[in-house]
Every structure is written in structure tokens, then in C-alpha cells.
Amino acid sequence: MKKLALFLIYLILFTAACGTNNSNHKEDSKLESTEKTFKDDTGNEIKIPKNPKNIAVLHPTYVGALVKFGHKPIAVPEFVNKNKVLNDSTQGIKRIDNTSIEQVTHQKPDLIITTTQDKNIKKLQKIAPTVAFDAEKSNYKDNTQKLATLVNEESKAKQWIKEWDTQMAKDRKELEPVIKEKSISVLQQTPKGTMAFSDHLGRGTEILYDGYRMKQTKALAQATKNKFATPINPENFADYIGDFAVIATNGKQNVPFENTNYWRNLSAVKNKNIIKFDVTITQYNDPISLEKQRDIFYKALMNIK
Template sequence: MKKLLMLVMALAVLVAACGNNNGDKSKSNNETVNYKLDDGKKIDIPKKPKRIVVLAPSYVGGLLHLGVKPVGVPATTDQTPILKDKIKGIKKVSEDNVEQVAALKPDLIITYNTDKNVKKYQKIAPTIPYNYAKHNYLDMQVELGKLVGKEDKAKKWVAKWKKETEKDGKEIKDKIGKDTNVSVIEAFQKDIYTYGENWGRGTEVLYQAFGLKMPTSVEKDVKKDGWKKISQEEIEKYSGDYLFLPVTKGQAKPEFTKTEAWKAIPAVKNDHVIEIDAQTFWYNDPYSLEVQRKYLKEHILDKANK
């Protein structure tokens, strides 16, 4: 009888211990940390978020590169061939559909500060509304690393990227000349734009990573917004010695490329126009950047060698 009583007491202690461990585990899963937003405010977010919904397509590839798989991403992310296979199995949501986001039961939401639904998302889960213009592309990757507890991994990639692209930039400038300038001009819908150093379309690679120069006109006029809408008549003014032209597969080239004024631009006459696939060059996440880097270096050197 005494032995039976001791056995019962031992089992009771074991059950109680298991119960306490489960409680600690649950508490650990709900652990939060303080995170500073771009506007200076601080919020509590999960220390290890498990169900992230990303509504800002610019940040999808960065999270995936850190080994973090969101439960929801914008449907538009499917349009870039670089990320299409990497987001298979992830729920695609409309960027303005609050109900779709709520149905995924996120514990963290990432969007732009320009998102009109930020306040609605804040009622669903802690929401990070990043100011795209505030962060350059490398700082943004480190910031994403901080957000998900993988800052060291992000910094390691940044160091590797800087080392490799510095070498690329030197090789390119040795070939084309250090004072040679480059520009990106894109026909988007019915308008024409030129871009600064942090607006996708390969600008991060050309200007920041390779260290190539902008034409003075571009440098001056994109300072305020990072981009500038221009007229067809101004294309020559904003064209560099090398001109990069985003085009979309399956669509006709911009109408301005059929004009006599276009044919008279020095970069066109010198066969220094390099077409880039618009959808491949939309974003500036690590996966997209690696593809862009190789393409741009190869095609610049190819043009220089002709």
C-alpha cells in the first residue's frame, strides 16, 4: 500500500511538472519585444513571429532570403520571375483586402506607410508600416533582419555583397571610364520616368553597388522624390552615356523608341542602350539583386567591348 501511494505521488509530481513546462512554452511563444517604427513610435511585436503577412512586395524577397516564409504575400509578387517559384504555396492576397489578411490570422503585418488600411491592420495584429524612401536597400535588409531576429545573417550578406560589387564596379569603370554616366528611363503606363539610386529598375546596382555616375540632370532633378516624370522631349536631357530601358515581355516597346528624336540620342547612336526585363528589375531584395548584378555587368562590358 505504501509503495502504491508513493507511485501515485510520483506520477502527480510528473504531471504537474509537465503542466508547468507547457505553460512556460506557451509563455515563450507569446514573448514580445519592443520595435521602433519609422515615425519614431514604439510597439510590441512577437519576438519570433510565426504568421507574417507581407503587403509590401518590396520586402517579400528579403524575408525569404533570411529563411522566413510569410503566410501571405501580395498577389502582384507572382509577376516577377525571380520570386514566383519561391512563393509557391504561400497565400496570395490583394494588397487592399483587409478581410483576406484577417483570415490568415497573422501575428505580424508588414506594409508601406502609405497603405490606406494601416489603422485597420493594426486592429488585426502588430503592423510595421515602413517608409520605403527612408531606407536604402542594404539598410532595409538589415532592418528586416532585426525584425525577425536574424540581423547577423542580414549583415553577413550585406558584407559579401559590398565586397563583390565593389570589385564589379572597378572592373566596369576601368573598361568604360570612371566619368561615364548611366541613366534609367522607363515608359510606365502613359508616362515616362527617370529614377534615382534607390527605386528598383537596377538603380541600386548601377549607382550604389557599382558606383556609376548619374547625369547631372538626373542627379539634380530626382533629389526631392527619388524619381522624376519627364516628357518625351526631355528624354535626351536625362539620357546617360549608357541608357537602361525597362521593357515588359509580350508588350511593344515604348512609342518614343520609334521617333527620330530617340535615334538622335548619343547613347542610341553609340549602341549603348541596354534593355532590361521590367519585372525582373522591379525589386531590390537579395535574390533580385544577384540576378540584376550579373545581367548588368555582363551587358555593360559587352557593349563596351564592341
């Protein structure tokens, strides 16, 4: 009888333990089913929601891809108000101060998207899983694919990139008499002076260099090899400005360097190969912005004789 009693007690304890293990396993499985791992540009592997519903985006560059693929964020930075294309495509979405932890917290996000340069990353990580992108480490196609991965829309991103590449090839063929083997420079007058941009910082650079395969001058390519832009002085215009020049303006902003002889003596100016481009309409390198920029630059180049 004692042996039987001990056996029954053991059996009860064993069954209870199995029940506990099964319960823990079910809880772990349930947790795993709602999360996935994403490696961002910091190199960290982050546990994020498998199907994020409340995404706060803290830099304009990373808004357009989500919207393009049918996943509007719950909050975007106030900067989008200054950009017509993004402003129009994010109507009804809350604008916030991207530097305000309080405002981000108030939105109750389940995922936050920011840049590696964001000084508040550690604080943001306490609010929700935070993914950081670095424009120096990834180009617009990389960003489009990564952002699509966050919302399980990889197939849509691949399709967009495929269609985009097809459009760029078609444009190149049509524009070949004008752009083949030609150099082009994108300039903007800023508080820091006249800046000449790299080949991957919005303002149409992705289209002109990657899409249309126009070139940078040697001096500009070297100066922007490891940075987004370089300041240039009027006396150096001839080295940095190619066969064509794009002037990125802020609305109807006056561009002082156009009144200098250094500018007037450029072959691009004499040949009327100048394109004015308003960054308040579109500026960034997300799919929505790029599509608008393509319209602008394709038409401008087609009109150049």
C-alpha cells in the same frame, strides 16, 4: 492570544500578497519574454512578437529579405505573381489582395509588414502588430537590416551586405574601362508617360548607382532629389539621359520613344550603350531580386565594347 492571532492573520495576508505579486511578476516576465520593441519608419515603437511565425507581407519589396534569411511569410501580395524571381522564390505561399482587410485577417498573422502609404494601417493594427516601411526614408541596405531584425537574423543580414559590397567592388574593378565616370539613366514607358528613375527604386538603380558608382545626369539628379521618378518629354532626352540608358520594359512591351529622332540622336544610342531590362523577371530591391539584377547588368555591361 489576541496579539498572536492578529500576528498570524497579518502573516497570512502578507504571504498571500507576496504570492500575488510574484504571480503578477511572473506573468509580466512571461509577456516580456515573448515580445520585443521595434521602431518602424513612422517613428513609432511597436511591440511585436520576439519570434514571429505567421508574417503577412503586403508589399513585394519586403518579401525577398525574409525569404533570403529563411523566414517565408504566410501571405504575400498578388503582385509577386507578375515578377518571376519573387514568384519562384515564394512558391506555396498564399497570395492575397493586399488591400483586403478580410483576406489579411483570414491568414491570422502574428505580424504584418506594409508601407507607410498603406491606407489601412489603423485597421491592420487591430489584426496584429503592424510594421510600416517608407522607401523614401530607407535604402535597400536599411530595409535588409530592419527586416532581418524582425526575425532575429541580424548576423545573416550583415554577412549578406558584406558579401554584396565585396561583389560590387569586384564588379567595379572589372567594368572600370566601361563605366568609370560614366552617367546612366533608367527609363520606363508607363501610362503616365516616359519616366526616369531616381537612384534607389529597384530596376537595377541600386546596382548601377550605389554598387557600380555610375552617375545620374545633373538634370536627372536634381529632378529626382526628393522623389522616386520624374516624367520626361522626348525633347528633353538630351538633358536627362546619360552616357548609358537602361530601358525597363514590361515583357515584350513596345517602347514608342525609340522611334523618335530625339532618341536616335542621343550619344548613348549612337554608341550602342543601351540595355533592355525586363521588369517582369525582376524589379525590386530585396537581396534575392538584387542578386538576379546583378547577373543581368554585369553581363550586359561586360558585353558593351
